[in-house]
Amino acid sequence: MRWLAVILAACLSWSAWALDLQQAKQQGLIGEQLNGLVGVVRGSGEVNAIASDINRKRLENYQDIARKTGTSLTVxxxxxxxxxxxxxxxxxxxxxxxxxxxxK
Structure with missing residues (x-):
């Protein structure tokens, strides 16, 4: 039963270990690209996951802006x-x- 508490505590504290975008940028793992998305400069699975999540959210916002303004997504x-x-x-x-x- 005690091991279950240890595993649960480890799972709950995982988010405290996880990188966020600013930390990844400060560590030189992620950078800004000309297409409005972030790219992986160097990194691992966690860095790739951060970049993918940020890019998914950014693309959703860019698509909304393009739709509302009648502008192409590329622009x-x-x-x-x-x-x-x-x-x-x-x-x-x-x-x-x-x-x-x-x-920079």
């Missing part, structure tokens, strides 16, 4: 990418047009 993503890169903190990664990563 919305390009504008969002430009804004996200402009807002990226110094020292965080951005992706260049050739696909390479560099610190």
């Amino acid at each position: 919305v993503q390009a504008r969002a990418g430009q804004l996200n890169i402009e807002r990226t903190a110094s020292g965080h990664y951005i992706q260049l047009a050739d696909g390479s990563w560099r610190r």
Whole structure:
């Protein structure tokens, strides 16, 4: 019975160990891309999962904006990418047009 409590405590505390987007950016694991999405600079399964989740949410927002404004998704993503890169903190990664990563 005691082992069950240990497992339950470990599961409940997992979220405290999990990275969030800002932590992943600060650690140089994730960067901003020109298409308004984030990309994995270097990382593992957890980093890929964070990027996938963020990108799914961003795409939903971009699709809503495109639908409401009558603009193409490509245009919305390009504008969002430009804004996200402009807002990226110094020292965080951005992706260049050739696909390479560099610190801002």
